[in-house]
Amino acid sequence: MLEFDHNYFMEQAFREAQLAFEESEVPIGAVVVIKNRIIGRGHNQTEALKDATAHAEMIAITSASENHGDWRLDDSILYSTIEPCAMCAGAAVLSRVKTIVYGAPDPRFGACDSLFSIPTDTRLNHRLEIISGVMAKESVELMQLFFRQVRKNKERIN
DSSP, X not given: OOHHHHHHHHHHHHHHHHHHHHTTSOOOEEEEEETTEEEEEEEOOHHHHTOTTOOHHHHHHHHHHHXXXXXXXXXXXXXXXXXXXXXXXXXXXXXXXXXXXXXXXXXXXXXXXXXXXXXXXXXXXXXXXXXEOTTHHHHHHHHHHHHHHHHHHHHHHO
């Protein structure tokens, strides 16, 4: 797949992250693509749904499986603005995603490169290709803006 395609689809994931930001959710967005077509979208909704599993990637994978008509997402690409956590990386493996493309690393929770390497672990029966750094700067800036606002709001309360 061409770099242009990765940028285009990451822009779509970034739009999802912006929706999360507008909803006062941690601004992470994701899309799932098969044959250059988006079949699933998601953004963080943990606060709105009161559900710790309502991560952008989980919602996008669920949506993609429903649209695809199968839990096996062979030949799909999962785009996420931030490196997926252990839960989301594991879901990508179990869903048979082919490739994860993410923007910025997550040194605290990242499970593709930072803390763990779940998608490439040779002990698992399915391994994924990992591509990082696509729109990393924009993704980091949105996260930083979000957490600056969270801190500012906490200061007002105190």
